[in-house]
Amino acid sequence: MRRADRLFQIVQHLRGGRLVTARMLSERLEVSERTIYRDIADLQSSGVPIDGEAGVGYLMREGFELPPMMFNRDEIVALVAGARMVRAFGGATMARAAEEALMKIRSVLPEQDRHRIARTEIYTPDWVISDAERLIIDELEKAVEKRDVLRVSYRDEGGQNSQREIRPLGLWFWGKVWTLVAWCELRSDFRAFRLDRIATMEHAGRSFRPEPGKQLADFYRMFELQGACARPPNHEAPCERTRAVA
Template sequence: MRRADRLFQIVQHLRGGRLVTARMLGERLEVSERTIYRDIADLQSTGVPIDGEAGVGYLMREGFDLPPLMFTRDEIVALVAGARMVRAFGGAQMARAAEEALVKIGAVLPEQEKARIARTEIHMPGWVVDDATRRSIDLLERAIEARDVLSLNYKDEAGKGSMRDVRPLGLWFWGKVWTLVAWCELRNDFRAFRIDRIAEAGASGRTFRPERGKQLTDFYRTWEAREQN
């Protein structure tokens, strides 16, 4: 969880007007009590009316509310365009999440800013990515986060298939084509797989840990070195 998100969650937990200990907050947010103490101190220094002390607990005085989100015109356009791009070209779950994010943003914007979302005339066709590819994108994205080794049935440009286990590292979008960047255990090297050529992808039942030389940052360094030569 990003620190900004954690600070927001602390404020939310303290809204009830009851005493909450640093231990309780730490358990809920999966951080140490020391981290909670620092976060509380930082919130207090910015004017958030939190009362209490370490070892006793904290509560927030009534009447405090977070200010409405403020975005510039260009920021709203960027958010709307990004959400619509994900809806058009991303996975099925990504598309739904993008729609929900726009609804949430619209709900907290000041009234005079809400109309800008509807007035943003930036659109993408929804037929470019088929349903099978959308499902694959979601599956691969979850595998990247969980560090699940995947078994792929992959077809090359000539249509020849091969089975291989890969460590999924990242997804790249090239306009109409998505690729999976992965460490291929068959080739013992990095490979980029076009998602529309993955005939089948399934969990191998194994997970992996980051290893030096086999991470996405290592791929970037290798790719940049090749581009410069």
């Protein structure tokens, strides 16, 4: 958790009107009590009206409010719907982050706008993505960010398994399935792997550097030249207009 996020969370916990100890905050935020003491001292020095002392507890004086965050009706609906969709279709980490983001937005909205969140009647099912697939989404998102080479066992449309070493470049969600766009070392070409056909996945123990012709921007250029797909791929080719899988 970033320090700015931790300071925000401390303020939210102290706004409840009850005495909160440093130990309680350290357990909730998963940091040491010494870190909490430093954070509270910094908040106090910046003008946040926190009363209390170490060993006793802290509370926020009444009347303190964070500057209101202004959203119009359509923006609130979009944020709530987006967070619920991520919670339904994203990875486990994404789902938690979406819920926390919505909580932050709710806490700083003006009172007259908070009811709009509860009154947004847009819902998504929570059974579409399996727990196993949620974990894969999280792992792949991290691998994309860190540029980790992955070793996967992949089952194609015909049920044939193959072992691949791939460079993960980006995740695509098609409304029903997720695919991973990657540079495939076996095929020496871009491929889009359906996540529900990845049997096993592990880190190859090395990372990769961007190379001309093997980056996501190169894939997009190729994709645009060949024409956009109207539906997700049936196998690991990026779309049905790409050349056949070798």
